[in-house]
Amino acid sequence: MNRIDILRDSIIDKLLTISNKDYLTALYQLLNKSSVDTDVVELSEEQKIMLQLSEHDILNGNLISQVELDKSDLKWLKEL
Secondary structure, X not given: OOHHHHHHHHHHHHHHHOOOHHHHHHHHHHHHHOOOOOOOOOOOHHHHHHHHHHHXXXXXXXXXXXXXXXXXXXXXXXOO
């Protein structure tokens, strides 16, 4: 079972213990108004170009590890 399934099951378990009608109604309205699955994010041309450049970097192996990035950031911060 992956993390999303575990999280969903945990939420369902907690919901099953709630007996306050007002609380459940409020949760229902919150979930009903949520449009997480239907929202489409439109990217600007600049964002699309940045994603294409990132993909190009990945394909060409132009990568840096998180550890290396953190070290570089610390060095840069110390120089300020």
